[in-house]
Amino acid sequence: MTPFEIGLIALALMGFLVLLGMHVPIALIACSFLGVWAIKGSPLLASKMLGLAANDAISSYFFGVVPLFVLMGFLVSESGMGRDSFDVANAMFRRIKGGLGIGTIAANTIFAAITGISIASAAVFTKIAVPELRRHGYTPRFSVGLVAGSSVLGMLIPPSLLLILYGLLTEQSIGDLFLAGVGPGLLLAILFGMGTVLMALFVPGIVGQNLGQVEAPLSARQLLAKGLPITLLIALVLGGIYVGFFTPVEAGAIGTVGALLIGLAKGTLNAKSLWRVLVETGLVTAAVCFLIVAAQMYSRMLSFSGLPGAFGEIVASAELGLYGLILIYVLVVILFGMILDSSSIMLILVPLMLPVVVPMGVDLVWFGIITVIAVEVGLLTPPFGISVYVIKSTLDDPYIKLSDIFIGAAPFAVMMLVCLAAVVFFPVIATGLLGR
Amino acid sequence: MTSETIGRATMPGRFLRVLDAVTLVANVAGSCLIVGLVILITADVIGREALGAPVSGVPELVSLSIVAIVFLQAPQALRAGRLTRSDGVLDAIKSRKPRLADALETVFDLVGIAVLGAILYAHWPIMTRAWERNDFVGAVGDFTAPTWPVKAMLAVGAALLALQFVARILRRYLS
Amino acid sequence: DSFNATVVAGHPGVFRWVKMVDEAFVPGVNAALEGSGHTMSFDGQYGGSIAKVGDELETVEAGLAEIGICQSLFDPAKLAVQNVTYYTPFVNDDPRAVSDLMDELHKSDPRMTEAYTQNGVVYLGAPVGIDDYLLMTKFPIADLGDLDGKKIAAPGPAINWLSGTGAVGVSGNLTTYYNELQAGVYDGVIVFASAALPGKLYEVAPYVTRAGLGAQYAGALCANADWYDDLPDEAKQALHTGADAAKEWYLAALEGAVETSFKVMGENGATITDASDEMRAAWAAGMDNAAKTWAEGLDGQGIPGSEVLSLYMDTMRGEGATPLRNWDQE
Ligand code: NA
Ligand code: NA
Numbered sequence: 001m002t003p004f005e006i007g008l009i010a011l012a013l014m015g016f017l018v019l020l021g022m023h024v025p026i027a028l029i030a031c032s033f034l035g036v037w038a039i040k041g042s043p044l045l046a047s048k049m050l051g052l053a054a055n056d057a058i059s060s061y062f063f064g065v066v067p068l069f070v071l072m073g074f075l076v077s078e079s080g081m082g083r084d085s086f087d088v089a090n091a092m093f094r095r096i097k098g099g100l101g102i103g104t105i106a107a108n109t110i111f112a113a114i115t116g117i118s119i120a121s122a123a124v125f126t127k128i129a130v131p132e133l134r135r136h137g138y139t140p141r142f143s144v145g146l147v148a149g150s151s152v153l154g155m156l157i158p159p160s161l162l163l164i165l166y167g168l169l170t171e172q173s174i175g176d177l178f179l180a181g182v183g184p185g186l187l188l189a190i191l192f193g194m195g196t197v198l199m200a201l202f203v204p205g206i207v208g209q210n211l212g213q214v215e216a217p218l219s220a221r222q223l224l225a226k227g228l229p230i231t232l233l234i235a236l237v238l239g240g241i242y243v244g245f246f247t248p249v250e251a252g253a254i255g256t257v258g259a260l261l262i263g264l265a266k267g268t269l270n271a272k273s274l275w276r277v278l279v280e281t282g283l284v285t286a287a288v289c290f291l292i293v294a295a296q297m298y299s300r301m302l303s304f305s306g307l308p309g310a311f312g313e314i315v316a317s318a319e320l321g322l323y324g325l326i327l328i329y330v331l332v333v334i335l336f337g338m339i340l341d342s343s344s345i346m347l348i349l350v351p352l353m354l355p356v357v358v359p360m361g362v363d364l365v366w367f368g369i370i371t372v373i374a375v376e377v378g379l380l381t382p383p384f385g386i387s388v389y390v391i392k393s394t395l396d397d398p399y400i401k402l403s404d405i406f407i408g409a410a411p412f413a414v415m416m417l418v419c420l421a422a423v424v425f426f427p428v429i430a431t432g433l434l435g436r
Numbered sequence: 437m438t439s440e441t442i443g444r445a446t447m448p449g450r451f452l453r454v455l456d457a458v459t460l461v462a463n464v465a466g467s468c469l470i471v472g473l474v475i476l477i478t479a480d481v482i483g484r485e486a487l488g489a490p491v492s493g494v495p496e497l498v499s500l501s502i503v504a505i506v507f508l509q510a511p512q513a514l515r516a517g518r519l520t521r522s523d524g525v526l527d528a529i530k531s532r533k534p535r536l537a538d539a540l541e542t543v544f545d546l547v548g549i550a551v552l553g554a555i556l557y558a559h560w561p562i563m564t565r566a567w568e569r570n571d572f573v574g575a576v577g578d579f580t581a582p583t584w585p586v587k588a589m590l591a592v593g594a595a596l597l598a599l600q601f602v603a604r605i606l607r608r609y610l611s
Numbered sequence: 612d613s614f615n616a617t618v619v620a621g622h623p624g625v626f627r628w629v630k631m632v633d634e635a636f637v638p639g640v641n642a643a644l645e646g647s648g649h650t651m652s653f654d655g656q657y658g659g660s661i662a663k664v665g666d667e668l669e670t671v672e673a674g675l676a677e678i679g680i681c682q683s684l685f686d687p688a689k690l691a692v693q694n695v696t697y698y699t700p701f702v703n704d705d706p707r708a709v710s711d712l713m714d715e716l717h718k719s720d721p722r723m724t725e726a727y728t729q730n731g732v733v734y735l736g737a738p739v740g741i742d743d744y745l746l747m748t749k750f751p752i753a754d755l756g757d758l759d760g761k762k763i764a765a766p767g768p769a770i771n772w773l774s775g776t777g778a779v780g781v782s783g784n785l786t787t788y789y790n791e792l793q794a795g796v797y798d799g800v801i802v803f804a805s806a807a808l809p810g811k812l813y814e815v816a817p818y819v820t821r822a823g824l825g826a827q828y829a830g831a832l833c834a835n836a837d838w839y840d841d842l843p844d845e846a847k848q849a850l851h852t853g854a855d856a857a858k859e860w861y862l863a864a865l866e867g868a869v870e871t872s873f874k875v876m877g878e879n880g881a882t883i884t885d886a887s888d889e890m891r892a893a894w895a896a897g898m899d900n901a902a903k904t905w906a907e908g909l910d911g912q913g914i915p916g917s918e919v920l921s922l923y924m925d926t927m928r929g930e931g932a933t934p935l936r937n938w939d940q941e
Binding site for chain 1: 617623624625654656657658660661662663666669670673674675785786787789790791793794795796809811814815
């Protein structure tokens, strides 16, 4: 058997085991182990690969702040700010069918300007938004799907870990890339909002019956009382980043302290609830990061098999026009998105595509935005969809299955493709802010 | 299916109680590390902006701690049923052939024990050498931190996780 | 016979020290093997696909890859004495001179190669030389006093260079410089020209001050010792020949890039100035002697830190360099 064939078998085996119900990280690690054993012919080397990856894979500053953003989200939720902000959003959009859905997307768009990683958005809004959406009559599937979908805004609207990575790979200005992410990010948020309203109007069976008519309108005083704390927190975090007091990475810690102080001031936090939040944060962090460790092992095994490189070379060497090339490229990225994590896809495919697209005179900033949107579709697609996994492990509700979240997220993945097509055919959406 | 349904005085019962207690301690240690990170980063930001005296080594400590946090808390995450899995097919099997489902789950747990064993086997020399050679992160003259404590916590966490897989099998057949 | 080697690098292929593998090392090895009856094929795994930055040595040692770009800068515990250049600023600003000298010391002095042997790898060559570190700031610098109270980011051991300047040293790295400078988290950075250009740092920190902090040695190609020992002599020799070719290619490319960097940064509105001799002297004089702390710390662990420090400084002085501080003799 060639390494290439071993890679293919390892892929199929992973899909099979996950479907059958093995814990996803264990399935990934087991397939990595067997794959490297088969490729290198040595179980000893295979276990060394696992040992090194266990030590190295998440040992980075960027992953280090995952628990901080999760903790901030839980504090926002536990202190009642999450519920308050949704009462406000609901009051503002209460005349629109699906108004709370729009509120969720709007809140996620703002949060995306704080965080650089989508898994943070997914974890935070699972905690804040899902209970509120369900309380207001949205179906469980739609509630989690909406949160999964809008979590992708986290890595499209700056700051974005993926855009930083792309900038390093292609020597493009990260500042330019960030600016270019704003237009498509807002477009995607608007598409999500329109999609939510349209679905609420025409397929209420999917979204939920009797939406938005639950609450009485809020008085100005109530609006202020409910809206002010969360506004203060957002102002603290966003303001601090833009004034340069702290980095978006550090914002996780500062936001946590801010949320804690506000919660204590509101009198909604006590020692017991704080401890519960802390334990919960640990469990979510462990579930998410253990998965990332396993995914790293798995992608290292695939690298040994040469599978991703071979796929990429086929695309790169096919004689296609620009749009043909982009189409195939996007398809391959989405395909990879089913089985690999975002940064692995980027690291494998972008260096392969650069020598192909540069001679065609392609604007690399535009190409970067296309890449990021396509990569992010993978956050929502089975069997390996990290945003969906994060929501599942944050939610801790046995009645909502992984498959429910994937199904719920599907309409949003489709809207992402619409956004992607718009950016492909109207590059100005991305590059307009750069004056290109 | 709690440990209490297995006789408390029996060997497996005692094992499960001690294991769950140790798992909880690891979980608490991980939570304390998260609080530590919040304090550390906040102190760094305030020190840098207000006092002109940042805390040295924050990126290094953060990237070390996350490894410890994850491995210390993964056992409790498994115990609490929070490790990601897709349970649709398994549930369908369970409702028709509960014994087959149990057997399948046991095979899965054995795979978990096996891969964690492989990780521990490869990790052991990495850990002992980090201890023997004083491996550190950071830069001498500014800030350094030894890597062995985190590598030890990784070992403890991985071992507890493997034992929690053992515990799943025990609970399945002894309760 | 035919041999296979996986080459790992944590940095992606756009970095010059990774590019040298496919551009010069591989063709160099193949050319040297011609007619020997041996062939060697290479599988480049870059950008962290198998090993992250700083984990290359461990990966090669474990045998998961045969060859790697072993980054002493990012693996300071295992490749300790190799960081001697980062503890001795103001010694030499020419990357070619620093690379040549470090390469030569590795080939002639067992105290330099011991670190590799202890970690189960073999030094092949092709040192990753880094061009002269300089200051890039959001504000003009006339003398050392201008740094007072400013937040300056520096990578790894280079943060020691800010001691005594009055600046607030913040540890940072290339991946975040642009954003943090733009946001104002830092007022300036310590960086090298060949990275400042592709990182477009001149857009956010347009004042470039060349203070001659010094060229550096950051790593080199290394091979798994067991794999290397089993190779026939011709193949071993070919690896070293290939590494020498890579070194030549790398230094030529680096020197070209440095020249271009200053030119393009200047054209794009950067103000490039050379620090005055007074400022350099004051800076050097005010610094802590981190080299001594570092070397004595190594001595205490049975690693010849002080000896390597003297070896490096003596050889540099012997080659005509005029260090602003004799770090080894204080
Ligand atoms: Na963002
Ligand atoms: Na996916």
